[in-house]
Amino acid sequence: MDIPFTAHTLANGLDVLVHEDHAVPIVAVNVWYHVGSKNEVPGRTGFAHLFEHLMFEGSQHYDRGYFHPLQEAGAALNGSTNADRTNYWEVVPSGALELALWMESDRMGYLLPALTDAKFENQRDVVLNERRQNYENRPYGLAGMAIVSALYPPDHPYHWLTIGEPDDLRAARLDDVRAFFKTYYGPANASLALAGDIDAAQGIALAEQYFAEIDGAPAPPPVNVPALSSNGEETRLLLEDRVELPRLYLAWHSPALFAEEDAELDLLAELLGSGKTSRLYRALVYEQRVATEIAAAQNSRELGSFFQIVATAAPGRTLVEVERAIADEMRQIYESGPTAAEMERCLAQAEAHFVYRLQTVGGFGGKSDQLNAYNVFLGEPGYFRRDLARYREATAERLQRAARQFLAGGRRVAVSVVPRGRIALALPDSSPAVVA
Amino acid sequence: MAADRSALPIPGPERPFTFPDIRRRTLGNGLRVWTVEHRRVPLVSVIVLVPAGGSADPPDRPGLAAISADMLDEGCGDLSALDVHDALGRIGAHLDTDVGYDSTLIGLTVLARFLDRGLALLADIVTRPRLEQREFDRVRDLRVNRLLQLRDLPPAVADRVFAQLLYQNHPYGHLPIGTERALRAVTLRDVMTFHRRVFAPGHATLIAVGDATHDELTAAAERAFRAWTAAKETEPLPDPDAFPAAAPPVSRRVLVHRADAAQSELRIGHVALSRRTPDYHALLVLNMILGGQFVSRVNMNLREQKGYTYGARTAFDFRRAPGPFVLQASVQSNATAEAAEEAIAEIAAIRGERPVQPHELALGRAALTRGYPRSFETAEQVARSAAQLALYGLPDDYFTTFVPTVLKLTPEDITRAAAQHLDPERLVTVIVGDRERVPGEVMLVMDSP
Numbered sequence: 038m039d040i041p042f043t044a045h046t047l048a049n050g051l052d053v054l055v056h057e058d059h060a061v062p063i064v065a066v067n068v069w070y071h072v073g074s075k076n077e078v079p080g081r082t083g084f085a086h087l088f089e090h091l092m093f094e095g096s097q098h099y100d101r102g103y104f105h106p107l108q109e110a111g112a113a114l115n116g117s118t119n120a121d122r123t124n125y126w127e128v129v130p131s132g133a134l135e136l137a138l139w140m141e142s143d144r145m146g147y148l149l150p151a152l153t154d155a156k157f158e159n160q161r162d163v164v165l166n167e168r169r170q171n172y173e174n175r176p177y178g179l180a181g182m183a184i185v186s187a188l189y190p191p192d193h194p195y196h197w198l199t200i201g202e203p204d205d206l207r208a209a210r211l212d213d214v215r216a217f218f219k220t221y222y223g224p225a226n227a228s229l230a231l232a233g234d235i236d237a238a239q240g241i242a243l244a245e246q247y248f249a250e251i252d253g254a255p256a257p258p259p260v261n262v263p264a265l266s267s268n269g270e271e272t273r274l275l276l277e278d279r280v281e282l283p284r285l286y287l288a289w290h291s292p293a294l295f296a297e298e299d300a301e302l303d304l305l306a307e308l309l310g311s312g313k314t315s316r317l318y319r320a321l322v323y324e325q326r327v328a329t330e331i332a333a334a335q336n337s338r339e340l341g342s343f344f345q346i347v348a349t350a351a352p353g354r355t356l357v358e359v360e361r362a363i364a365d366e367m368r369q370i371y372e373s374g375p376t377a378a379e380m381e382r383c384l385a386q387a388e389a390h391f392v393y394r395l396q397t398v399g400g401f402g403g404k405s406d407q408l409n410a411y412n413v414f415l416g417e418p419g420y421f422r423r424d425l426a427r428y429r430e431a432t433a434e435r436l437q438r439a440a441r442q443f444l445a446g447g448r449r450v451a452v453s454v455v456p457r458g459r460i461a462l463a464l465p466d467s468s469p470a471v472v473a
Numbered sequence: 474m475a476a477d478r479s480a481l482p483i484p485g486p487e488r489p490f491t492f493p494d495i496r497r498r499t500l501g502n503g504l505r506v507w508t509v510e511h512r513r514v515p516l517v518s519v520i521v522l523v524p525a526g527g528s529a530d531p532p533d534r535p536g537l538a539a540i541s542a543d544m545l546d547e548g549c550g551d552l553s554a555l556d557v558h559d560a561l562g563r564i565g566a567h568l569d570t571d572v573g574y575d576s577t578l579i580g581l582t583v584l585a586r587f588l589d590r591g592l593a594l595l596a597d598i599v600t601r602p603r604l605e606q607r608e609f610d611r612v613r614d615l616r617v618n619r620l621l622q623l624r625d626l627p628p629a630v631a632d633r634v635f636a637q638l639l640y641q642n643h644p645y646g647h648l649p650i651g652t653e654r655a656l657r658a659v660t661l662r663d664v665m666t667f668h669r670r671v672f673a674p675g676h677a678t679l680i681a682v683g684d685a686t687h688d689e690l691t692a693a694a695e696r697a698f699r700a701w702t703a704a705k706e707t708e709p710l711p712d713p714d715a716f717p718a719a720a721p722p723v724s725r726r727v728l729v730h731r732a733d734a735a736q737s738e739l740r741i742g743h744v745a746l747s748r749r750t751p752d753y754h755a756l757l758v759l760n761m762i763l764g765g766q767f768v769s770r771v772n773m774n775l776r777e778q779k780g781y782t783y784g785a786r787t788a789f790d791f792r793r794a795p796g797p798f799v800l801q802a803s804v805q806s807n808a809t810a811e812a813a814e815e816a817i818a819e820i821a822a823i824r825g826e827r828p829v830q831p832h833e834l835a836l837g838r839a840a841l842t843r844g845y846p847r848s849f850e851t852a853e854q855v856a857r858s859a860a861q862l863a864l865y866g867l868p869d870d871y872f873t874t875f876v877p878t879v880l881k882l883t884p885e886d887i888t889r890a891a892a893q894h895l896d897p898e899r900l901v902t903v904i905v906g907d908r909e910r911v912p913g914e915v916m917l918v919m920d921s922p
Contacts, residue, residue, distance in 0.1 A: 111843020
């Protein structure tokens with residue numbers, strides 16, 4: 038099980054990775070830029086994502102929108118921004134590969150001449166509407182902001198969410214766009230993966246043809262990461278929202294993506310919260326019926342992750358009861374670790390997930406996206422097997438140790454989201470969270 | 474060689490793509506077994522399709538089909554509810570239940586080496602659910618809680634009110650998830666009766682796609698499902714072909730008040746056509762041009778020119794009986810009236826005032842034809858596509874004739890289909906938003922549930 042590839046780095050620093058898979062006559066083009074909201078500064082949050090939108094508004098040599106020629110060629114395409122990286126992808130019929138490379142290279146090399154105030158204003162409105170739709174007008178939509186702002190100090194690059202603050206988005210100027218592009222969108226800060234119905238040598242030749250002319254740029258400035266206080270009092274916050282049922286979010290700092298014990302905590306999240314036989318679902322939803330839904334996740338990120346448990350109270354039950362039930366289950370994990378049956382199940386599921394990940398060449402999570410993830414974060418595009426090995430090598434003892442160290446021993450943030458006007462439903466001693 | 478940036482590269486010829494060959498068998502008990510060899514990745518996706526979903530709910534039991542499907546994996550055969558999921562987890566299998574208006578799909582994806590074990594579990598789930606009172610009470614509570622939470626989710630509220638307005642007492646007048654009141658009234662006996670009636674081998678189609686031969690897939694399906702027998706003397710399944718036409722809506726403009734809403738959730742549409750319409754391909758192309766992709770008229774207008782929304786789209790929801798045409802968007806509150814007016818104007822204009830242009834036709838057709846092979850990449854995609862053939866009774870050569878049929882369409886065909894099947898006079902508008910911030914005439918204001 039693997040994603041075989043051929044690699045080549047252009048003179049300007051752009052990494053090119055090609056994976057052949059001729060089953061369907063399509064090719065995935067996938068570009069990662071190693072920039073995300075972690076590269077923003079307070080007062081200009083949300084900028085990396087707003088910038089991503091502008092990448093779809095045309096470039097110097099084709100300035101009539103990015104989607105049109107590609108959709109006319111039968112492409113699917115999209116992009117996304119998170120704290121650590123920005124990615125862009127097209128999946129095109131094999132015959133349209135050059136078109137996709139032309140378009141991707143034109144916006145990597147020649148975005149700024151096509152940039153206008155009108156485009157900028159329009160996309161800022163679109164992003165403000167994206168924020169309203171996915172955060173402000175959505176039940177529990179602001180909880181994520183409360184969590185990261187409590188987990189990370191104000192000068193930490195994970196203190197804000199990728200969508201940013203409305204005032205910061207309104208304060209952004211066209212000059213900021215130009216500076217951001219010049220700093221972060223150079224070829225040496227990017228990685229290009231091609232996967233699908235393509236010959237590897239031809240893929241590399243085409244990458245040379247379209248991307249080699251783009252000038253290199255100096256490496257972006259390093260991200261300043263202030264130290265985190267891992268000890269200290271628990272932080273308890275509350276948010277009033279238009280919801281029927283109160284919900285509790287618990288979060289802890291945890292090891293960074295691919296760091297020691299990241300995989301163990303990912304498996305722990307699986308056995309705590311995934312499926313009906315998981316510990317927390319079984320105890321809180323199935324047996325005690327104190328909660329109506331439960332989730333657990335290791336949110337793996339480059340500079341440091343956070344482990345999260347989310348539970349929605351059943352009608353008539355309180356968040357205090359929910360918290361106590363979670364604490365009881367966690368105590369058993371700290372004291373006795375996972376059972377053999379739990380380990381067998383979560384390892385089988387992890388193994389199957391690696392197979393499922395080999396099904397698509399493109400899009401979010403497809404093979405091209407995985408090659409770029411391994412390359413950008415580790416400099417090892419061939420990491421797939423070792424990634425799987427991280428999971429295979431996990432044991433009950435290692436999960437228990439990680440749970441003790443990072444969850445039992447770590448500082449916790451608890452956010453209670455309660456129906457408006459019913460503050461008493463929050464965990465005791467919670468103070469109001471300040472979110473926009 | 475440097476890139477020539479004076480013009481865009483012209484895409485080369487499309488490489489041939491062979492659409493999946495479906496082998497069809499019928500077991501002795503009447504179960505249709507369709508198999509597709511798809512040997513890229515060592516896994517198999519299996520779907521069991523029964524042609525009954527939300528539209529098969531009795532009039533006083535909206536949500537019965539959905540809760541019945543939900544009960545399938547809450548204990549079956551010799552296994553308790555937790556045992557089933559423990560067994561699925563041990564082989565890394567992924568179970569997925571999907572209740573639509575006219576169908577219920579139970580899907581299982583499993584590593585090929587666990588095919589027999591996975592199919593045995595799937596057979597227990599589909600054919601031998603225990604349907605116990607204790608589990609039913611719990612599942613019903615969870616579904617009621619889910620409906621409680623959906624009261625606060627604007628898209629869910631808009632979908633529900635839109636379906637009610639368009640269809641009222643018609644079988645499509647409620648969402649498959651049902652209503653709180655109906656779920657509180659539903660009994661385990663209702664579920665048992667529904668299961669006996671719907672889950673019978675003669676109604677079902679099993680589709681297995683993956684890394685094995687036709688013979689291996691068929692034999693495995695037969696081993697697992699041959700003991701399945703139909704219950705005697707059950708009521709026949711409802712026939713959507715016999716559904717009466719929906720009555721005209723009682724109101725054409727409805728606002729569901731949500732105080733201080735950050736945006737207005739919009740639904741604009743009317744009852745349109747069934748999956749069997751001869752204009753199916755023309756309407757797919759029409760939709761691509763009007764609102765079915767990023768560069769469509771509606772999205773370019775509302776998002777890229779006006780900035781009113783993060784995205785606007787349209788769709789024909791083809792079902793066995795006529796389903797809706799719907800435009801949907803979440804728009805900033807102070808632009809609600811303008812956004813609705815623009816949207817309705819786009820729907821009206823494509824009928825003739827601004828007819829489909831050749832370059833738009835090229836764009837709409839290409840999105841469907843050149844992108845078509847992309848829909849057959851994974852085993853699950855292939856299985857779901859095959860399920861469409863089974864559900865709608867489409868011809869065996871449907872996949873191979875799709876592209877040539879679309880390529881024959883002319884701009885006039887599309888404009889004619891728009892003029893014939895879109896009717897601005899019949900459009901119904903649902904707005905979930907703050908009534909203080911939505912100017913204009915609203916005929917009916919409802920409080921948020």
